[in-house]
Amino acid sequence: MNPLALLGGALFGAGVCISGMVRPSKVLGFLDFAGPWDATLLLVMASGLAVTVIAWRMVAGLRTPRFGREFPAPPSPLVDARLVVGAAVFGVGWGLSGYCPGPALVALVAGVPATFVFVAAMLAGMFAVERREQSTRSDA
């Protein structure tokens, strides 16, 4: 068990629950511009980004992570078709369902069968891509 990752996950879990992002109906309330619109997701992204921007600033002032060996390498500048097509395919799935990977996994605890269907299909999709290329890459 990694206590730091456990804490990080706990904070993440609390965040997606409190913000309502574990509810696909709320996420669709943002993504569906034709329906009654709910801007909450925008505030979740903005406040989350405020924290991660500060975190990267702190990284710049540190030589090594407190419990790790090194910080991530600078981001790759490579923008290829695979990135854009992948993001678009994800966007279609997100827009159809209102689920992105983290909140979907957390929502499993509510025991709603539909969430299990979504997550099982998501894992199958991930596994298919992972199998096709056994190479692992650096960014998230």
Add this chain to the structure above:
Amino acid sequence: MHDFTPGHGILGGVLIGLGLAVVLLGSGRIVGLSGITAGLINPHAGGDRTWRASFLLGALAVGAIFELASPTTYDAVAPRPLWLLAIAGVLVGVGTRMANGCTSGHGLCGVARLSKRSLIATITFFAVGVATATLVGRLA
């Protein structure tokens, strides 16, 4: 505005950001929930299982506490039919692996350090997500 919960959105977003920041600053890892999940199901992903499993465990444990304390945290009924969720799940799984990240890894971690890849991925999945959900919303 429908169902707009700005306070909860901002608090939740800060907690999500903190969850990612703790792991970044502490162990030098960029957290992405799709990457964590894919790393757990891919037998070739190597020895980073412990921190990934710990993060997910933390998130799900807190999610379960919310389910017990406040069941309305979650949707009781999925907003879309099961067949659509199955298709969406595959698309989210395939797309996030192709793009090498999702809302957390690209959207919050990558965008915060102005990674060109993450900026393009995030703009793409948001635009496509909105277009898809809006189209489906009109048809439904």
